[in-house]
Amino acid sequence: MLPGSPMDIQDVLQWTDAQILAKTGKHLDSLQRCTLEQVWQGHKYPEIAKACNRSEDHIKQVARELWKLLSDILGENVKKSNFRSAMERYEFSKLSNSGHFNLVQKGNINNFCTATSHPPKTPQNSPSIHTSNEDNTQQKPRLDLRDAPEIKTFYNYPNSPLTALENSIAHQNCRLLTITGMTGTGKSAIARHLIPQIQTQFDRIIWRSLRTSPPLETTLKNLIQFLSNQNPPNPPLPRGGEEGVFPANTDVQLSILIEYLRDNRCLIILDDVQQILSSGQLAGNYKPGYENYGTLFKLIGEIPHNSCLILNSWEPPSDILTFTDDNSAVCLLQLTGLGEAATEILREKGLLDEEYWPELIELYQGNPLWLKLVAQTIKNLFSGRVSQYLSYQPVFLSDELRPILQHHYQRLSEIEKQAIALIGNEIEPISFTQLMAKCQGSQGELFKAIQSLDRRGTIAKLSHETETVFTIPPVLKQYVKMVAE
Known part of the structure; x- marks a missing residue:
């Protein structure tokens, strides 16, 4: 809460997100949120550009679009210099006990209550957002992101997959979402940046990596202990069992997990899923002894509940493809490259010959990691001259890219x-x-x-x-x- 003001920047961001979603059909992206937060704190555009890891011109363009949208919504001319005062002048209802607010917009009543952002614990086809007069207190989600990567620069852009992912989870009630792509395409980065966008919709969020190929029993025990907030869960069985003892039977463990996913709104991210899949075979086959992971994925994808499992992998497990038809509860996203948005990488790396950038991006498929590696090579060997690098054939494979x-x-x-x-x-x-x-x-x-x-x-x-x-x-x-x- 800011001194002297009943409003908190997170309140403002949540309200603004709801209003812009209603107007444009799209949520605020991470760059728009960063821009608004920095403006709220009174920073100038050069400072905002540095904080958001973008060029000043790019930030100004993003801000211009925001001011136009907010001007239409608030009915007055909003700009950087008066954004905060315009929000404070607007008609807010009394603060709730939790410090959050409902906003009533003249001419178009839109009650936005952050305490009711969770979907009801009813069949999967229910709306993802509901209202209730019983509980006006927003509970922050319990997070375990110890295996998650650090948040770094994320290259968001129009029609970004981040928007599609957020929509699938927030509005289509996707239960099982698989993100695939080669190393460097940004699978983990996009999932990590998705969390702040949707975390208020969940009670519990846990990120686990399968890079060490843990058996299913280990993964289930880890998930259940976190979701139950007990070690071991007590009582461990919804349908009976020895109190305080974690069940050894995998089927029972799966049953317990599904019960927690029904009773709570949980987000589970499993990274490096390719580590439980076989090499030397066609894509998606499990390693011997790991086939039971397929049962986990099948249950989460097919049984109605209120939660979501995200899988990050080089390739999709083959059995997931059997139920990715028209069922919006199961989604598959394959990442390739950034396309034109990759110019931000080359600009940040200080490369020259901008007219040759599209050729370089196409050559490296817009893969963020590949482009960063080749950009460093171009800076070291050719003083940043892209045209000189491209004059040499064939494509250079650096010692970092080859492995x-x-x-x-x-x-x-x-x-x-x-x-x-x-x-x-x-x-x-x-x-x-x-x-x-x-x-x-x-x-x-x-x-x-x-x-x-x-x-x-x-x-x-x-x-x-x-x-x-x-x-x-x-x-x-x-x-x-x-x-x-």
């Missing part, structure tokens, strides 16, 4: 390696018919290989006249050629 590509390549099955080598040898994209003529495997095997490569994000599909053609990123093409030599 990343090696990890992905080693996960491929033999038929996938054969298919990707054939695609990589072609100058132009190749059709399935052309590929079949060159491949030694059967048509069925090749179908499965192409499908698997697509799920891994290692090939690109293009529409060409009356057929689909395939190609692979230049960086991966260069690596495959290097391996073949």
Whole structure:
């Protein structure tokens, strides 16, 4: 709470988010929130740009759009210099006991109560936001983010996947959400930045990494102990059992977990899911002994509850694909690259020859990590001159990038390696018919290989006249050629 004012910046952000959502159909993104918070604190645009990790021109553009929207909403000319005073002049209702507020907008009544942002504990088709007069106190979610990465610069942009993810969870009641993509595409970053956007909708939030390939029993025990806020949970069984003793049976553990997910609004993020999936096989097959994770994912995706599980992985577990049809409760998002938004990376790295940036971005598929690595190489070897770097062929694979590509390549099955080598040898994209003529495997095997490569994000599909053609990123093409030599 700010001294001398009944308003808190988080209150203002929540109200502003609700108003802009009603007006535009979109929530505030992380950059808009950062800008408003800095303006509220009285900072100037250069300071805001530094705090939000963006250029000053970019921040000013974001601010102009916000002031226009808020001017329409508040019915007065809002700008940086009067944003705070305009909010304070606006008609607020009396503060609730929790210090939060309801706002009544003249001409369009919109009661926004932060204490009622959780979905009701009823069947999954219920609305994700409800109102209640029984409890006017907002409980902060209990967080365990010890395995989560630090929040770093996030490159948000129009039509960003972050907006789609937030909408899937907040408004479509998605129960199981899988984010896939190659190393460096930003899977963990986008999930980490999603948490502040939606955390008020949850009672408990836990982030766990599967990088050490823990057995399902270990993961379930960890989750249940956190969700129950007891160690061990007491009583451990909703349907009976020895008090204070954690059950050894996996089916019982799964039953307990589902009960907690029904009784509370929980967000679970499991990172590095590829570590429980096999290498040397088609995408999505479990390692021996880890098949029971599929039961966990199936239960969470199919049984109605109020919670959400996010999986971050290089590839989706194969059984998840069997129920990602029109059911909005199960969602799959494959990240590729930033596209034009990647120019922010090159600008921050101080690269020159801006007219050549689109070519560099395309060459490295807009992958944030790959671009950061090549940008450092360009600065070290060519004093930041992108045109000079691009004049050299073939694509340069740095010592930092090569092991990343090696990890992905080693996960491929033999038929996938054969298919990707054939695609990589072609100058132009190749059709399935052309590929079949060159491949030694059967048509069925090749179908499965192409499908698997697509799920891994290692090939690109293009529409060409009356057929689909395939190609692979230049960086991966260069690596495959290097391996073949």
